[in-house]
Amino acid sequence: MNPSQRKRTALVALSVTVSMLAAACGDDGVGGDQAASDGGGKTNEAAMAKEISISMFDRGQVAAEEGTYENNRWTKWINENAPVKVKIVPVPRNQAQQQLNTLIASGEAPELIWEYDRTFISKLAAQGAIQPIDKYVEKYSTSYKKYLQENPELKPFLSIDGKLYAIASKRSVDTIANHAMWIRQDWLDKLNLKTPTTTDELLDVARKFRDGDPDGNGKADTYGIAFNGNGNGILRTLFLSQENQWYVEDGKMQFGRLLDRFRDSLEFQKKLFDEGLIDKEYITDTNFQRENQLMTTGKAGIILASWDISTVYADLKKNVPTANLVPLEPVASKHGKSGLYQETAPFIYVAFNSKMKEEQAAAAVKYLDWMIDKGWFTLKNGLENVHHKSVGGVPQRIDEAVFRKEVSYANEYAVVNQWNPKAEWFPVMAAQDAAAQEYAKKKSDSLSVAMKNKYRRDIPYSPDLPELSQLVATFDPIAKQIEAKVITGGGAMSPQQGIEELRKEWKRLGGDNVEKLVQEWYDKNKSNLK
Incomplete structure (x- = not known):
């Protein structure tokens, strides 16, 4: 079959697919049944991969009877409801960056890689481990593209050298605290x-x-x-x-x-x-x-x-x-x-593996569109009338112990979301037994206290500087040894001697040059850093 024949066949298949989707969707709107957009309202279903993979922090919170981070009630729910199949690749939370680096080096990293740390994402961009995604968002997204337009303050955090390198939603106040x-x-x-x-x-x-x-x-x-x-x-x-x-x-x-x-x-x-x-x-x-x-x-x-x-x-x-x-x-x-x-505005930085082909990127954007639309709500709150019930539009937990066991670990599957509770919601959201209500009031007070004073x-x-990232990575373990000696070593090293030793090691590792580069970066970018 020559290229023009293949193109005509693909267009026919696409037309049939769109018709079937339109009939199946009815008034369901965006979400699980929505085909990705090419930016002009036309769908591009034929270009979609069937499955993508995404990293996940393993915090050791999945009870044995719930399964594993890769296979549990919520991974099954995602794969039953999301527009594409998703494979979860867990990494230990306290070794996440090291493990992700190992997976990247071995060519076994998932298609979607995420972290809370923008510096890590910047480092991956400098290494060529992740790719710019402007064209994918523009071509295939409807929901996230609209979300980003409505929340333009996110874009400077997601951009490196003028290109979009990650997708993120805004943090809610309970995750800024x-x-x-x-x-x-x-x-x-x-x-x-x-x-x-x-x-x-x-x-x-x-x-x-x-x-x-x-x-x-x-x-x-x-x-x-x-x-x-x-x-x-x-x-x-x-x-x-x-x-x-x-x-x-x-x-x-x-x-x-x-x-x-x-x-x-x-x-x-x-x-x-x-x-x-x-x-x-x-x-x-x-x-x-x-x-x-x-x-x-x-x-x-x-x-x-x-x-x-x-x-x-x-x-x-x-x-x-x-x-x-x-x-x-x-x-x-x-x-x-x-x-x-207190955290900065973006929640989780979701980056695209540089080895992803366009059909995988299209599927990833479609998945993230579904998540920002509605997938996130169930992953945050559980199933209605099983884990929560709606009280004045606020999801109220039915049983706190059941929620902690069956739902709480699912929070980070919702890598983009629109959750934004108010402090006064916590007593409404909590189960109505005395113990749950007691803590809900404490939690409400704690959030207010946590946000009362602005973090400096x-x-x-x-700064997005590879020289800085390398220096900090080398300096950090040395600094920790010095600090431990100061704190736990009795008279072995005073705090003043400790800070002098820290400065000496920083200088030895090339700190003066990095400080010069950092200052140049700040002077160049300070108008965009407010």
Whole structure:
């Protein structure tokens, strides 16, 4: 068959396909039955691949009876309802970037690769591991193209060198909020203490929690502070010095890990360690099981974690029914006060593997169009009248325990979504039993506290410079060793010696040249970074 014959045959097949789809869809609108658009209202069904693959973070949250991240009730639901079949490729959350890099290097990476970290996506673009997608969105998308037009503030985050390299939806307020502090109000009341508002007061309260026998068992077995993976970040944010963030100081770009403020955060952490205000075994507790256990068994008075700690809270109430854990507003240091870490506008950055052919890219766009339209809602809330019921348009969970087991792990399958709850929704959304309602009110308060103070972010994202990415990747493990020596090494290295050593290593690895490139990038792009 010659090219012109093939073209005529394809057009006939396309016409038949469109007619069948029109008859089948009725008034269903966009979504699972919608053929991808070529930008002019015509469909291009014949060009679609039948299946695509997409990465997924394995957080270890799928119960054995639910299956696996690759095969569970929600992967089956997706494949029964989405316009194309989808294969899930899970990667361990705490090793996601390393695992994705390995898959890319071996040629086994999925068609769609996603991360929360824009810097990682930028690095993949520089390596040629992912491809620009402007033409695919323009040619095949209807829903996401419209969504991006309605939310133009997303585009600078998704673009590199003027080309679109990722798809993302806006974060809802409950995903912009991230880090948070919680404190045992009943311990404060028992020891007649005021809520701390400064870092010095926080230290004093932590000492009283250690020494004052707040659990009343007559033993010196309590700690001031416990934390999860957010803990170090929180202790640095209190001093306005996130480690891998750039700050603009008098028009000059400064790397957070090299600032005097970062030294002050190391000094604060060292006091916590040296005085036994935190568990000294935390350094080997890489999955934070022991830290969580200290809080949930009533042995710690403050936890540095996330704004939503439903599991920790539930376990604490089981073990200590009288516990009153409440959100704690970030305290001020001598450098002022900042909100704790809050995410930037984009949710998940979904990139297209550079090895994808057009028919796969067309199918991927169609899948993401379906997801942004309606697929996301069920993955976020479960099935109506099984996991939730609608109350005034708000999805109310029917049974909290069932929801946690059967639905909560599905959240990230909805890689693009339009979820945007209000703080006052949480009591409505939660199951109506007393325990669920108690935490829902705490959760509402916690979200309000988490968003009360603006997080300091001088530029919206790090510079798109391969030299910077390489330097940070090399510098990070060296820096962590230095910081651990400062915090846990007794008199081996003071905080001042530590910051000097950090600066020395940064310089040795080519930091001066990278700072020059970063400054040039900022001067060139600062009008677009507001």
